[in-house]
Every structure is written in C-alpha cells, then in structure tokens.
Amino acid sequence: MDKVRLGYIGAGNFSRNKILPNFQALENVDLVAVSNSSEESSQKVQEQFGFSRIEKNWSNILESNDIDAVVIGTRTDKHYEMSIPALKTGKHVLVLNAMTRTVTEAKEMLSVSNENSHLVSLIYPGQFYVQEDAIFKRILDSGKIGKIQHIIDYWYTPFFGLGSQFEVINRIFGDQVRLFANRTSFQQESTNTDHHGRSVRPESNTVLAQRQDGSLVSYFHSTVAGSSQHSRIEVYGSEGVVVCGSFQDHSYIKIGGTKDENLEDVLIDTDLKPLWDNGDSILVEKNFIEAITSNQKPSSSIPLFSDGLKLLEFATAWKESNDNGVWVDLPNQ
Incomplete structure (x- = not known):
C-alpha cells in the first residue's frame, strides 16, 4: 500500500491542533472523510484540512470501501462501540487515550484486535516524558x-x-x-x-x-x-x-x-x-502510517491495545x- 486513505471520527481541539496537522504533512496520507458531532463542525474541519467529504453518521466511515484506516478522537465512552466495528470491517485503528472505560470492554477490543492481527491497532500516547x-x-x-x-x-x-x-x-x-x-x-x-x-x-x-x-x-x-x-x-x-x-x-x-x-x-x-x-518526540501519526504501509513495528512509546488493557487493570x-x-x-x- 503506497497511500493510506484516512477517515477521522471526532476531531476535537487536540486533534485539530496536533494530530491532523501531522497527518496532513505526510505525503502518503489521503484525508478522505471526517465525522464530527455536528455537520457544521465537520465542515470546518473539512475546510481546514482538506478532507474530501464529511459524513453525518460516523458509521458510514467504518462501512466505506475507500477508507483504509480510522482515527477515533471522540470521548472515551465512544471508543468501544467504534473500534470493534472498525476492526471488523477491515480498518486499521488509532484511538485516542484512554482506550475505553472498563476492563471488560478493553478485553473485547483486544480480542478483536488479536483476531485481526494483520491490522494495526494503536492508542495515542499521553504527552508526558515522550521527549525523554x-x-x-x-x-x-x-x-x-x-x-x-x-x-x-x-x-x-x-x-x-x-x-x-x-x-x-x-x-x-x-x-x-x-x-x-x-x-x-x-x-x-x-x-x-x-x-x-x-x-x-x-x-x-x-x-x-x-x-x-x-x-x-x-x-x-x-x-x-x-x-x-x-x-x-x-x-x-x-x-x-x-x-x-x-x-x-x-x-x-x-x-x-x-x-x-x-x-x-x-x-x-x-x-x-x-x-x-x-x-x-515520537511522531505517532508517522509511526501509524508506516506500520500500515511497510509493516514497520511502531515505536515502543506508542501503546498497543494490550497496554491499554493493563492501564485499566x-x-x-x-x-x-x-x-x-x-x-x-x-x-x-
């Protein structure tokens, strides 16, 4: 895969200020679709970062055949219900921290990730001691x-x-x-x-x-x-x-x-x-994309789903x- 077609669900302040500019700077990323909590918000993100389209319903991003990977930047209570169908529809997943709310949900997310081990499943790390x-x-x-x-x-x-x-x-x-x-x-x-x-x-x-x-x-x-x-x-x-x-x-x-x-x-x-x-610091976005395109192992500074489970435990x-x-x-x- 030469270019990763990206869908984005929940582009809040951190996503707009840090994550999306980093994705936008990568030549092998195509920003395809974004879905925020409102159509107006989605349109603003589309205009700012050049997404090809907006989706009123986030599930459309998961079901789209022209999207390879999904970033889930919503509140933690939505990560579980979005990550599992994303993996089951063949999408690579980068979810913001924290992974989810409960140990039970984390175990199921990890189980589905393991069942789809050909897909990349990462958690965006906290921004502490990454430089060091x-x-x-x-x-x-x-x-x-x-x-x-x-x-x-x-x-x-x-x-x-x-x-x-x-x-x-x-x-x-x-x-x-x-x-x-x-x-x-x-x-x-x-x-x-x-x-x-x-x-x-x-x-x-x-x-x-x-x-x-x-x-x-x-x-x-x-x-x-x-x-x-x-x-x-x-x-x-x-x-x-x-x-x-x-x-x-x-x-x-x-x-x-x-x-x-x-x-x-x-x-x-x-x-x-x-x-x-x-x-x-570790460029999480670049690591995520290179893990998809080149099967490169992501930096150990970026948590896997197994690490997210350990945190909740x-x-x-x-x-x-x-x-x-x-x-x-x-x-x-």
Missing part, C-alpha cells in the same frame, strides 16, 4: 546504575492523573505485579483551578507497586503543588541513580554513581540529540486497594 523516552531507556540498558531497586514518580496536576503516570512507567520499565493505594483529601479551601477554571479538590494520591523482580515503584501525585510543582522520575539502582524531570519549563536528565557527591547532566548520544535539543486494582486498604495483585498477562 528513548534517552532514558538507553541509559537504563547501558547498566550504568546497575540493577533497579526503586523507581519514584512524582507528578503534580490539578486533576487525578494516575493513568498517565502508569503509562510512562509501564512503557519504560515494564509490568508491575501488585499494588497498595491511598487517596487522601484535605479539608481546606482550594486555591487552585484547572484548565476549565473549576476549583480543584486538594488531595494527595500515593501508590506503592512491586515489580516481578521485587523492586518497587512509588507513585506520588498531588493536586495542590501549584507553581512550585517539580514533576520527575527518580530511578535508584545498585550502582547509581538517574533523575529525569522538568522544573519551570526546563527539562533535564542527570546521573550519578553511588559514591558520587553530585549528579551530572547526562551526555546525550549523537543519534538521540535532536530529540533533546529540538524537543522533538491497574486503575481497577488501585480503586479496590484504596477502598479496602489492602494489597491487590495485578492480572498476569
């Missing part, structure tokens, strides 16, 4: 910090973001086998607002997870840090430590041995330097642990 991903992995693979003992993930947002934290840790470090969770709300007046201008409930979320080899992952999330927030990932190994984070719009990766007094900036390998210097276990105050085993996949 390959650099971080290379440091870990080099063995410079020895055997991993404890991973600590600090994150501060005005919304509960455990899913995004898990996605990052899972793609870099792999599976976790059990967890213990606690969520504490504070009885104080909120001084923060989210991006919609709504008052933020002051709370702290803590999760302690264990990996198969016995090493630990600690997730710390707060909604109340405000402008003092300092999100970062710290990895402690038998021979040293790596710290990757961002503070006041400055990103960094530092490393040090167990006997070093200070951490030093990591020297970025030449082939990975553009990722760091230019702030480039983690979230379900978090709720059970938080509600009952117990350790909860994660399903063995």
Whole structure:
C-alpha cells in the first residue's frame, strides 16, 4: 500500500491542533472523510484540512470501501462501540487515550484486535516524558546504575492523573505485579483551578507497586503543588541513580554513581540529540502510517491495545486497594 486513505471520527481541539496537522504533512496520507458531532463542525474541519467529504453518521466511515484506516478522537465512552466495528470491517485503528472505560470492554477490543492481527491497532500516547523516552531507556540498558531497586514518580496536576503516570512507567520499565493505594483529601479551601477554571479538590494520591523482580515503584501525585510543582522520575539502582524531570519549563536528565557527591547532566548520544535539543518526540501519526504501509513495528512509546488493557487493570486494582486498604495483585498477562 503506497497511500493510506484516512477517515477521522471526532476531531476535537487536540486533534485539530496536533494530530491532523501531522497527518496532513505526510505525503502518503489521503484525508478522505471526517465525522464530527455536528455537520457544521465537520465542515470546518473539512475546510481546514482538506478532507474530501464529511459524513453525518460516523458509521458510514467504518462501512466505506475507500477508507483504509480510522482515527477515533471522540470521548472515551465512544471508543468501544467504534473500534470493534472498525476492526471488523477491515480498518486499521488509532484511538485516542484512554482506550475505553472498563476492563471488560478493553478485553473485547483486544480480542478483536488479536483476531485481526494483520491490522494495526494503536492508542495515542499521553504527552508526558515522550521527549525523554528513548534517552532514558538507553541509559537504563547501558547498566550504568546497575540493577533497579526503586523507581519514584512524582507528578503534580490539578486533576487525578494516575493513568498517565502508569503509562510512562509501564512503557519504560515494564509490568508491575501488585499494588497498595491511598487517596487522601484535605479539608481546606482550594486555591487552585484547572484548565476549565473549576476549583480543584486538594488531595494527595500515593501508590506503592512491586515489580516481578521485587523492586518497587512509588507513585506520588498531588493536586495542590501549584507553581512550585517539580514533576520527575527518580530511578535508584545498585550502582547509581538517574533523575529525569522538568522544573519551570526546563527539562533535564542527570546521573550519578553511588559514591558520587553530585549528579551530572547526562551526555546525550549523537543519534538521540535532536530529540533533546529540538524537543522533538515520537511522531505517532508517522509511526501509524508506516506500520500500515511497510509493516514497520511502531515505536515502543506508542501503546498497543494490550497496554491499554493493563492501564485499566491497574486503575481497577488501585480503586479496590484504596477502598479496602489492602494489597491487590495485578492480572498476569
């Protein structure tokens, strides 16, 4: 296949600002049809990005013979009912995060994806630590910090973001086998607002997870840090430590041995330097198209449907642990 004929369902702000411009820039993509929640909205997207036509009913995109792949950019509660028929009608699928609402739905989506393994099924990743991903992995693979003992993930947002934290840790470090969770709300007046201008409930979320080899992952999330927030990932190994984070719009990766007094900036390998210097990240859209046209394996930074299921299983276990105050085993996949 030389050119991928693309259909788009639900082109919201993120789709229009990021995803569609990236697809539009690819020479081997033909933007065929778009279907938004209203005809007026669909027409605006058509005019902005040059889609050949609009469809009033999203199901027409799935049934069209002139469409090879579908991007599902709707609300999460629509992903399940759209993804399965898309795969069953022979369409490659890229669905926005989160994959769906429940573990049951995710299992069925994964099952249909596996039954149609000749099709590409991907989830658009969260936009966190994507720039640092390959650099971080290379440091870990080099063995410079020895055997991993404890991973600590600090994150501060005005919304509960455990899913995004898990996605990052899972793609870099792999599976976790059990967890213990606690969520504490504070009885104080909120001084923060989210991006919609709504008052933020002051709370702290803590999760302690264990990996198969016995090493630990600690997730710390707060909604109340405000402008003092300092999100970062710290990895402690038998021979040293790596710290990757961002503070006041400055990103960094530092490393040090167990006997070093200070951490030093990591020297970025030449082939990975553009990722760091230019702030480039994995181009999801290009990966999706190349996986279709050339059978190229997508970047490991882009979640598969199996990864989406793991995230929902983690979230379900978090709720059970938080509600009952117990350790909860994660399903063995």
